[in-house]
Amino acid sequence: MTQAPDKEATNILSMNSVEVLYDNVMLAIKGVSIQVPKGGMVALLGSNGAGKSTTLKAISGLLKAERGRVSRGEISFDGTVITGLPAQRRVEMGICHVIEGRRVFEHLTPDENLEAAAPLSMNRATLKTEKQRIYEYFPRLAERKNSQAGYLSGGEQQMLAIGRALMTQPRLLMLDEPSLGLAPFLVAEIFSIIKKINKEEKLSVLLVEQNALAALEIVSDGYLIENGRVVMHDTAQALKANSDIQEFYLGGGSGTNFHDIKHYSRRKRWLS
Amino acid sequence: MELVFLAELAANGALTGLLYSLFAIGLVLIYKASSVPNLAQGGLTMVGAYIVLALARDIGLPLWVAIPLAAVVMFGFGMGIERVALRRLAGRPIVMILMMTLGIDIFLRGTTLAIWGGTSRSVELGVGYDPLFIGDVLISRIHLVGAAVALLLFVVFVLFFRSRLGIRLRAIADDYMASWSVGISVERGVGLSWGLASIVAVAAGVIWGEIQGVDQSLSLLLLKGLTVAVLGGLDSIFGAVLAGLILGILENVGSTYLDPFVGGGSRDLIVAAVLILTVMLRPHGLFGRQDIERV
Numbered sequence A: 001m002t003q004a005p006d007k008e009a010t011n012i013l014s015m016n017s018v019e020v021l022y023d024n025v026m027l028a029i030k031g032v033s034i035q036v037p038k039g040g041m042v043a044l045l046g047s048n049g050a051g052k053s054t055t056l057k058a059i060s061g062l063l064k065a066e067r068g069r070v071s072r073g074e075i076s077f078d079g080t081v082i083t084g085l086p087a088q089r090r091v092e093m094g095i096c097h098v099i100e101g102r103r104v105f106e107h108l109t110p111d112e113n114l115e116a117a118a119p120l121s122m123n124r125a126t127l128k129t130e131k132q133r134i135y136e137y138f139p140r141l142a143e144r145k146n147s148q149a150g151y152l153s154g155g156e157q158q159m160l161a162i163g164r165a166l167m168t169q170p171r172l173l174m175l176d177e178p179s180l181g182l183a184p185f186l187v188a189e190i191f192s193i194i195k196k197i198n199k200e201e202k203l204s205v206l207l208v209e210q211n212a213l214a215a216l217e218i219v220s221d222g223y224l225i226e227n228g229r230v231v232m233h234d235t236a237q238a239l240k241a242n243s244d245i246q247e248f249y250l251g252g253g254s255g256t257n258f259h260d261i262k263h264y265s266r267r268k269r270w271l272s
Numbered sequence B: 001m002e003l004v005f006l007a008e009l010a011a012n013g014a015l016t017g018l019l020y021s022l023f024a025i026g027l028v029l030i031y032k033a034s035s036v037p038n039l040a041q042g043g044l045t046m047v048g049a050y051i052v053l054a055l056a057r058d059i060g061l062p063l064w065v066a067i068p069l070a071a072v073v074m075f076g077f078g079m080g081i082e083r084v085a086l087r088r089l090a091g092r093p094i095v096m097i098l099m100m101t102l103g104i105d106i107f108l109r110g111t112t113l114a115i116w117g118g119t120s121r122s123v124e125l126g127v128g129y130d131p132l133f134i135g136d137v138l139i140s141r142i143h144l145v146g147a148a149v150a151l152l153l154f155v156v157f158v159l160f161f162r163s164r165l166g167i168r169l170r171a172i173a174d175d176y177m178a179s180w181s182v183g184i185s186v187e188r189g190v191g192l193s194w195g196l197a198s199i200v201a202v203a204a205g206v207i208w209g210e211i212q213g214v215d216q217s218l219s220l221l222l223l224k225g226l227t228v229a230v231l232g233g234l235d236s237i238f239g240a241v242l243a244g245l246i247l248g249i250l251e252n253v254g255s256t257y258l259d260p261f262v263g264g265g266s267r268d269l270i271v272a273a274v275l276i277l278t279v280m281l282r283p284h285g286l287f288g289r290q291d292i293e294r295v
């Protein structure tokens, strides 16, 4: 299951037939393979319970905190196998996972949220310029940088969660449903900022979304995951044109998501 | 005359109260990082005092060496307790963790009894017992010193929680998962809070040991310390200081007026009333962190 060397050079993340077990019994993903090219932007789509968050946690190492573990397969980051490494080590290597539900540090100010995420080794001057950089991407945060983060609006909290992740100096940013519960204009604003950061900093992005319409606008390709398996992998263009995707995930106009859809036909399994 | 007497009661009550705060700050540090009320804080305070005694009386080091050295030893000891006994319980029900800290407290009492026996010994800080008058008000010198130490620690910790390390500890207190996600070591943070609380225990142990002698009864400070911490809000250092002042004054003034009616013992009644009423009427205490509910 090892990759060809030329692929290792072009992919920042490569996940090969990964299985995840929770509590040693619950098989949540069943052989997921995903590649994220260096500097690329990839979407991971799927309905509720499909295994999207589990996939991200396997990559970031946060599985351990939920009594889950990778029971098969291999994950490598920039050519290094990271499957068994602790989460903290993976952050140091440059993987940052913005977890589901915009979990900002509620009793800290946005400014303190950013400081908390900066590595302790970062010196004062760099810390200041790094914070400045985040505030330039998210001017709304700058306006409220000294109020309590718990009282920010949902959109501002999502921006803060992303900004906080950027403070760890990631090379791969993983976002778990950043659009959840946000008004369409905010989704558009946040997604355009993510796209901008991806372009300007060559930051690779793995974006988990139920909002396929918005996600497919900014990524180059996407994976569709159902019941813990990848059932489709194609370019964003092709996915948008795909009749099944259109019917199930894009049909309802803007803001469509998968909440009502139970299962995607596995006949359409092109790649796994 | 009556007014001077009242002032004296209030002033000495306030000083004693700050000594409760001194103890309670240790509880708050651990609670802030891990939401665990540390029932072993009394035991830690007692051990802190014994270690100072061992270094100063048994080995013969001067106090200005013995106390900082004891602080270093206790810092390691506190981190060790977290590492060995508590880390494995992460994610278990809070009662299990509480019972563990209770077990540690009992263990520490038993161990000190086995090593140093149960005879009360004095720290001999050399503060002096001759009366000190501020205006017409008679003040206890050792209480004054202890209160100053409490206020100093208060300032130190307020500043600490604004530092980058302190901000990280507060982040941990807010959300373990989010902390891990940005590379903050929750385990090390909680360990650090135990280490710091153990340093506070040395300060409290020395002052209280000087006042009432060093023996196993020092660990009973937990009851008043916990009352103060709960009244202050459990995770607020400022709350602990203010609550200490309130409880100290209430207790000293109240008991003087109540004792003749109930035939003594009203101090404990006042403490009990404060604890029970706080839990009933204001469970988050005066300055406790409330979970934010956004509209």
Ligand SMILES: Nc1ncnc2c1ncn2[C@@H]1O[C@H](COP(=O)(O)OP(=O)(O)OP(=O)(O)O)[C@@H](O)[C@H]1O
Pocket (backbone or CB within 6 Å): A022, A023, A026, A027, A028, A046, A047, A048, A049, A050, A051, A052, A053, A054, A055, A066, A067, A068, A100, A210
């Ligand atoms: N901590 C856990 N322990 C046990 N089972 C879990 C745990 N977390 C998730 N699961 C199970 O694993 C499966 C995949 O869950 P996961 O959270 O990865 O889905 P998801 O695609 O992110 O869904 P959603 O869109 O609802 O967030 C689900 O069946 C879920 O019940």
Ligand SMILES: [Mg+2]
Pocket (backbone or CB within 6 Å): A052, A053, A054, A100, A176
């Ligand atoms: Mg999810």
